[in-house]
Amino acid sequence: MAALDTNPPGMIVSDEVAIDINNMNKWYGSFHVLRDIDLTVQRGERIVICGPSGSGKSTLIRCINALEEHQQGSIVVDGTPLSSDLKDIDKIRSEVGMCFQHFNLFPHLTIMENCTLAPIWVRKIPKKEAEETAMHFLEKVKIPEQADKYPGQLSGGQQQRVAIARSLCMRPRIMLFDEPTSALDPEMIKEVLDTMIQLAEEGMTMLCVTHEMGFARQVANRVIFMDAGQIVEQNAPEPFFTNPQNERTKLFLSQILGH
Amino acid sequence: MAALDTNPPGMIVSDEVAIDINNMNKWYGSFHVLRDIDLTVQRGERIVICGPSGSGKSTLIRCINALEEHQQGSIVVDGTPLSSDLKDIDKIRSEVGMCFQHFNLFPHLTIMENCTLAPIWVRKIPKKEAEETAMHFLEKVKIPEQADKYPGQLSGGQQQRVAIARSLCMRPRIMLFDEPTSALDPEMIKEVLDTMIQLAEEGMTMLCVTHEMGFARQVANRVIFMDAGQIVEQNAPEPFFTNPQNERTKLFLSQILGH
Amino acid sequence: ATLDDVKARGTLNCGVTTGVPGFAEPDANGVWQGFDVAVCRAVAAAVLGDADAVTFVPTTGKTRFTALASGEIDMLARNTTWTFSRDTDLKFDFVGVNYYDGQGFMVPADLGVSSATELDGATVCIQTGTTTELNLADYFRVNGMSYEPVPIETGAEAVQQYLAGACDVYTTDRSALAAQRAGFENPDDSILLPEVVSKEPLGPLVRHGDSEWADIVRWTLNALISAEELGVTQANVEEMGSAAGDNPEVNRLLGTEGELGAMIGLDASWAKNAIAAVGNYGEVFDTNIGEGTAIGLARGLNAQYTDGGLIYSPPFR
Amino acid sequence: MSDAHAHSIAFVRETELPPAPPPTAETGAVKWVRENLFSSIFNTIMTILGLLIVLYLLSGLIPWIVNGTWEGASIRDCRETLQGSGGGCFAVLAERWPQLLFGFQYPDYLRWRPSLAFALLFLAVPPVLFFKLPRWMLVITALYPFVAYWLIWGGTAITPIFALIGVIAGYFAFTRVERQGFVLGLLAGVIVAAIMWWIGGYIAAEEPGWLRIEAVPSREMGGFMLNMILGIVCVSLSIPIGIVLALGRQSRLPVVKGFCVVFIEFVRGVPLITLLFVANVVLAYFLPPGTNFDLIVRVIIMITMFSSAYIAEVIRGGLAALPKGQYEAGDSLGLDYAQSMRLIVLPQALKISIPGIVNVAVGLFKDTTLVSVISMFDLVGMIRGPILSSTAWTGVYWELWAAACVLFFVVCYGISQYSQWLERQLRTDHR
Amino acid sequence: MTTMTDPPKAEGFRIGQLINDKRYRSYTFQFIALVLLILSFGWLINNAMNNPILQRVGIDFGFLSDPAGYDINQQPIEYTSQSSHLRAAIIGAINTLIVAFLACVTATIFGVIAGVLRLSNNWIISKLMAVYVEMFRNIPVLIWIIIIFTVAANTFPPIAEFRIPRDGSDAERGLLFGMFAATNQGVFIPRLVFESAGWLVIGTFLASIVGVFGLRRYARHKLYSEGRIVPVLWPSIALLIVPTVLMQLLLGSPVGVENPEMGRFRFEGGFLMRPSLIALWFALSIYTGAFIAENVRAGILAVSKGQTEAAAALGLRPGRVMSLVVLPQALRVIIPPLISQYLNITKNTSLAIAVGYMDLTGTLGGITLNQTGRALECVLLLMAFYLTFSLAISAIMNVYNNSVALKER
Numbered sequence A, B: 001m002a003a004l005d006t007n008p009p010g011m012i013v014s015d016e017v018a019i020d021i022n023n024m025n026k027w028y029g030s031f032h033v034l035r036d037i038d039l040t041v042q043r044g045e046r047i048v049i050c051g052p053s054g055s056g057k058s059t060l061i062r063c064i065n066a067l068e069e070h071q072q073g074s075i076v077v078d079g080t081p082l083s084s085d086l087k088d089i090d091k092i093r094s095e096v097g098m099c100f101q102h103f104n105l106f107p108h109l110t111i112m113e114n115c116t117l118a119p120i121w122v123r124k125i126p127k128k129e130a131e132e133t134a135m136h137f138l139e140k141v142k143i144p145e146q147a148d149k150y151p152g153q154l155s156g157g158q159q160q161r162v163a164i165a166r167s168l169c170m171r172p173r174i175m176l177f178d179e180p181t182s183a184l185d186p187e188m189i190k191e192v193l194d195t196m197i198q199l200a201e202e203g204m205t206m207l208c209v210t211h212e213m214g215f216a217r218q219v220a221n222r223v224i225f226m227d228a229g230q231i232v233e234q235n236a237p238e239p240f241f242t243n244p245q246n247e248r249t250k251l252f253l254s255q256i257l258g259h
Numbered sequence C: 001a002t003l004d005d006v007k008a009r010g011t012l013n014c015g016v017t018t019g020v021p022g023f024a025e026p027d028a029n030g031v032w033q034g035f036d037v038a039v040c041r042a043v044a045a046a047v048l049g050d051a052d053a054v055t056f057v058p059t060t061g062k063t064r065f066t067a068l069a070s071g072e073i074d075m076l077a078r079n080t081t082w083t084f085s086r087d088t089d090l091k092f093d094f095v096g097v098n099y100y101d102g103q104g105f106m107v108p109a110d111l112g113v114s115s116a117t118e119l120d121g122a123t124v125c126i127q128t129g130t131t132t133e134l135n136l137a138d139y140f141r142v143n144g145m146s147y148e149p150v151p152i153e154t155g156a157e158a159v160q161q162y163l164a165g166a167c168d169v170y171t172t173d174r175s176a177l178a179a180q181r182a183g184f185e186n187p188d189d190s191i192l193l194p195e196v197v198s199k200e201p202l203g204p205l206v207r208h209g210d211s212e213w214a215d216i217v218r219w220t221l222n223a224l225i226s227a228e229e230l231g232v233t234q235a236n237v238e239e240m241g242s243a244a245g246d247n248p249e250v251n252r253l254l255g256t257e258g259e260l261g262a263m264i265g266l267d268a269s270w271a272k273n274a275i276a277a278v279g280n281y282g283e284v285f286d287t288n289i290g291e292g293t294a295i296g297l298a299r300g301l302n303a304q305y306t307d308g309g310l311i312y313s314p315p316f317r
Numbered sequence D: 001m002s003d004a005h006a007h008s009i010a011f012v013r014e015t016e017l018p019p020a021p022p023p024t025a026e027t028g029a030v031k032w033v034r035e036n037l038f039s040s041i042f043n044t045i046m047t048i049l050g051l052l053i054v055l056y057l058l059s060g061l062i063p064w065i066v067n068g069t070w071e072g073a074s075i076r077d078c079r080e081t082l083q084g085s086g087g088g089c090f091a092v093l094a095e096r097w098p099q100l101l102f103g104f105q106y107p108d109y110l111r112w113r114p115s116l117a118f119a120l121l122f123l124a125v126p127p128v129l130f131f132k133l134p135r136w137m138l139v140i141t142a143l144y145p146f147v148a149y150w151l152i153w154g155g156t157a158i159t160p161i162f163a164l165i166g167v168i169a170g171y172f173a174f175t176r177v178e179r180q181g182f183v184l185g186l187l188a189g190v191i192v193a194a195i196m197w198w199i200g201g202y203i204a205a206e207e208p209g210w211l212r213i214e215a216v217p218s219r220e221m222g223g224f225m226l227n228m229i230l231g232i233v234c235v236s237l238s239i240p241i242g243i244v245l246a247l248g249r250q251s252r253l254p255v256v257k258g259f260c261v262v263f264i265e266f267v268r269g270v271p272l273i274t275l276l277f278v279a280n281v282v283l284a285y286f287l288p289p290g291t292n293f294d295l296i297v298r299v300i301i302m303i304t305m306f307s308s309a310y311i312a313e314v315i316r317g318g319l320a321a322l323p324k325g326q327y328e329a330g331d332s333l334g335l336d337y338a339q340s341m342r343l344i345v346l347p348q349a350l351k352i353s354i355p356g357i358v359n360v361a362v363g364l365f366k367d368t369t370l371v372s373v374i375s376m377f378d379l380v381g382m383i384r385g386p387i388l389s390s391t392a393w394t395g396v397y398w399e400l401w402a403a404a405c406v407l408f409f410v411v412c413y414g415i416s417q418y419s420q421w422l423e424r425q426l427r428t429d430h431r
Numbered sequence E: 001m002t003t004m005t006d007p008p009k010a011e012g013f014r015i016g017q018l019i020n021d022k023r024y025r026s027y028t029f030q031f032i033a034l035v036l037l038i039l040s041f042g043w044l045i046n047n048a049m050n051n052p053i054l055q056r057v058g059i060d061f062g063f064l065s066d067p068a069g070y071d072i073n074q075q076p077i078e079y080t081s082q083s084s085h086l087r088a089a090i091i092g093a094i095n096t097l098i099v100a101f102l103a104c105v106t107a108t109i110f111g112v113i114a115g116v117l118r119l120s121n122n123w124i125i126s127k128l129m130a131v132y133v134e135m136f137r138n139i140p141v142l143i144w145i146i147i148i149f150t151v152a153a154n155t156f157p158p159i160a161e162f163r164i165p166r167d168g169s170d171a172e173r174g175l176l177f178g179m180f181a182a183t184n185q186g187v188f189i190p191r192l193v194f195e196s197a198g199w200l201v202i203g204t205f206l207a208s209i210v211g212v213f214g215l216r217r218y219a220r221h222k223l224y225s226e227g228r229i230v231p232v233l234w235p236s237i238a239l240l241i242v243p244t245v246l247m248q249l250l251l252g253s254p255v256g257v258e259n260p261e262m263g264r265f266r267f268e269g270g271f272l273m274r275p276s277l278i279a280l281w282f283a284l285s286i287y288t289g290a291f292i293a294e295n296v297r298a299g300i301l302a303v304s305k306g307q308t309e310a311a312a313a314l315g316l317r318p319g320r321v322m323s324l325v326v327l328p329q330a331l332r333v334i335i336p337p338l339i340s341q342y343l344n345i346t347k348n349t350s351l352a353i354a355v356g357y358m359d360l361t362g363t364l365g366g367i368t369l370n371q372t373g374r375a376l377e378c379v380l381l382l383m384a385f386y387l388t389f390s391l392a393i394s395a396i397m398n399v400y401n402n403s404v405a406l407k408e409r
Ligand SMILES: Nc1ncnc2c1ncn2[C@@H]1O[C@H](COP(=O)(O)OP(=O)(O)OP(=O)(O)O)[C@@H](O)[C@H]1O
Pocket: A028, A029, A031, A033, A051, A052, A053, A054, A055, A056, A057, A058, A059, A060
């Protein structure tokens, strides 16, 4: 697959496949939440997923990270197929970083400890080095001075930026975001989006569930619209927003853009 | 101080003094929150107070209502000096209504009960009469149909309007507002501001802590800027916004208007 | 004064145990029965003319003295040993002895012990809150023996432990031992050892300082004892008391002669009422704990002095 | 379609995929058993262990219950009937059941009265516990104590009627005067109520026969009834005291606050049993010579003290959970302390505290068994005292203790389920 | 700005201000409260002083130095029936602390196991635990104590079966491993006896414990500095056992074991855990365990699912997620109620009186009170002991709570 012509400038999409999802199905009990998902993500691609509530966006993203098990089809992340083998799961998780809607920082650890915990215990990096890396990423998200505070002492926007830094400390090759800004006050959304844009500009492969259309326009290579567990439409942002094809996409876009 | 010549049309400022604050100082422990405050408010005047967080705006407003005690200087409200005499405090509180950032409606009482509680118990007005008054003011804030609901069943904007109605039911001559819109979603801000504008047009004396500059421009006779417990600058809205004098005011205005 | 209080109240508040078979125990209908209970009833009959005008207040070893001292009860008829310190330091008045007891030991027959001196090293169940604990400690110390005390709160639980074999020896007053053994499934599997390690004169007591009231209780008890000696019984008391007979002491006792009742502030028929209500001492003994009952105690020391026992009433004169 | 989008990203779904049933291994009882019982080796071992425990317990219990006998007048009869079949001797329950419930002294022909009183409890309590019931039903609750008192203790109806009249009159006086000030109102209420009580006492003394049912003195209460009486009376009394203590502990007045803190911490620091000892052996010293409270009254005083300290702590939690804005809103409307407490703070704080109070109540109810240690014949006291020591039944423990367990379990489990329901209710309740 | 005016001068004091002025009002109220308080205390004390019995007997703690006269079975310190009442009380207090300590330890173990298992996805196990918790929480502890005491007396084999029959033949039952015997008179276990060199062995053992902590620190240090994970579990166990055993062998077994041996009536020597101790200990731990289980469950549930997921998403293994993320957070929720459960245990040990365990309530509040009749003094001392203990624990708890409180804005 060729690089897209709609690439925002300065962002590179390579030919390597980062994530390959094939015919994936998932049920919760007898409820069919993901139906025949097919999705290939190239390294360096930035994908925005949107869709109405309950359409399975979070579930899809969490399947990639093995936080949920899928029951049919295959998911291959960075060449490693996702099986129930713990080693594979470990490998994939150390390749893939994830940010949640509610940040999920560890409230009993300082920002610095939050950022170094996984590198020390999973990657077995000496503490010193881990702290240097952490500082580097904290600087990147522009809050190095908060390193010794506790999450409870930070604002929501700051917390989400710490969460991003924490994921980055594991030096993932792919980042997943699940509505990273929807729990934030409007003033804080911008600071988080800025951080994400910066990340995108550096070429990180990103899958992002979000309804921030400005962000999608600015950084995404592709926007995916999901409904009722299916991928209903996907396209480059410009055509997607200006000229949606599917009825449901149109309806959805009219709602969120009008509002 | 004379009435300002920049009165918005249709609003009357009389010569009577509503609030007279003289050389007032307040400490929290050893922290000097209010320093030498001098402020005279004429009957019918509408004053907006702004300033950075922690500058003592809330504290000033709460002193006027005797929610906080001041330690030096005098506050005279409607001719009654604020002393530690409970009778004076009662008198002042029944003259002065107050609206809080978080509405502080009583969640266990219906809207109607919220509005009639104080008139019945403090003003000793018969219940019937109190309910009529309450209905009158609920109509004024445009939610008479919600009278029998509980606060938890109303949106934030509706709750704030109920809070205003509740204060008005005590037929206060002065209204204090402490950031009445800052806990509200953007769509709701307008409905509350509209109510306040209407109140202003009817000639209510108002002191309002807010950062809604549009509102300040539209209704205020005077804007006061506070920083570090002091009144740093005050002026009519137009000159205040277009041509601030003090450095700190300039900095502050650049922040909030830019953002 | 206590007498006036009791009369005004119309009932006598009498402290008893929470349950020792034969001595004080509510029956299946909740009516208190027993040897100690009879003393309460006799006093009530003497003072109020009604043997049922008694409120029984169950007390434990811990609460009995405070109950009496605080005036919650007017008298305590609860197998309480008359000791020096209780009489003096705790400020009570013992008015007499209604049962001469002594602490004994019960062991299973198959333990192979025939004397308390062979008990070195045994496990002993004791009911706490009584003088038995002190006697036991003294007895073993004096004899240079060791033992493992197992203190138990109620008699019923002590028996339960003893029967389960959780202790080898159960010690308490011999009367209680006999009473409880009588209730065993196999009474013959247990034996009472011959040693009596203490004197346990049990009797009713009242508060110090109200001598009039003490006199009433004392002489009611004595009236029961004298009645037995003089041959007055529940059956014949009505008849003997209806008119003066030829024995002047009987006449004085039953109020047909002299002013004894008035001397202690009661009716002339006080003693007659008491005897009519519960019978004389011998009858009380026989109906509650005597050999004819399940408890099956012999009179022993508690026979009249005329029969070689210690039961002796001063003369009614 | 996967082909299509692999090379050009634009993709539009034309056909709806219908939901499919999950693969068979993912449904049904098999899956449930596999996931819930045998998901791993460790889990399998646990399952087998658990089953063994259940089997062991049942193998002991079932024969005991099934083979048990309910007839006989003494343990000897039981032994004969059972012939060592391992069954229980439930005859003791059949014979002593009324005693377990009412103690051995409550006249048997009057037992219908407390039974009725407790039946009425099911009418009186729900209006307090379930907010959704109509408010007028609270009248039943308010009347209940007087009716129950009359039924259980008996005597002339004048006493409870005038007590009730006193309370009502006091309440009216209070509401009349309250606008003048809370303290004045309280004073007026208390004075009017006291006057009514005094008149009532006078009339009751003059007319002891009016509407009289047979009186039963307190010391004749016993059995499970005593546990219930102590539990209900002490909890009801301790709630108002607890509120006062909690408010006192929040007070800014050092003397008041100090007293409340010392009281609460003292009571919470000592075991209930020592307080019962106080009731039993010490309290008499501190009352005027000649006053002669029943033991039950003294015990009620001490248990009430005890539970009010715990309830005060629960209510303090409720007060603390209330946003400060509520107090300030009350102040700014011009309500005084008593008004804002009564109208705004307490109604909300108490509602938050109800689950906690219910928990204290359950604990307290269980603790009423401790009175058996000071020679009162509650359920446990009945079993340990008269029943086990009676010659007919020495040696039957299991049946009696099982009955006690069942009685307590039913009541306590019921209440604690209620409090959990309530907690869920309050969590979702928007009001 | 307005012209400066002087603040209004304070007027003279008026009586009305006592009620109407905020400044004086609080003094007025406090004064009234104080007067009421003094009056009511005065009334109580006056009653006591005028009480005829108290007047006669007086308040006098002198009885504490009189010989107690009774024997106590469980004597952690030297005691004979000739020792003083005070010494008996001290023994009682120590016994209280012994059973409270034991019960706290086992209740915690029961509680943690039940709490964790109740969250297990094994249906049978979680239901069993629910039954356990509800059973024990909803039935009074006094009943449990008595039931377990009865069970102990009736289900353990009678000691008679261990006795050597008088004809000299073998007993029906022997000691388990020659060391243990569970009988209905209690459980007999071996006792350690020390020769003088025994302290060296004990010292070695204590040093090993210190060593284990050292090892853990070292392992952590290694991980932080070199990113190497040093195994801890097996080395710790080895460290605990090996040096002590070596020392014991080297010094020629200075720490001996005294096994119980059958005497005329029961085992002599060794250490006896009496049925009263067992019943109280077990009943308190299993009863309180049910409450602790609920606290543990609530604590674990209080850590949101997001925390586990976030940790998993970072690649942490489930065991590490538990130890690094969930437990540290859950403990903050669990520990404060846990401590108050410990306080409850301590207070509930006073129920020892129901099974004749000689704790403080059994000695001072039981036999001493009975024998001397000094009710007021005994009850006062009893309360003072429990109060001091509770207050000390709550003080420690407050310090702990403050130190672990999550930092908020
Ligand atoms: N653990 C679960 N068990 C059963 N059903 C679940 C579970 N988690 C999610 N679901 C259901 O699966 C569907 C998809 O959920 P998902 O969270 O993926 O939606 P979403 O698109 O992320 O919605 P939102 O925008 O609200 O986050 C929903 O209908 C939801 O109710």
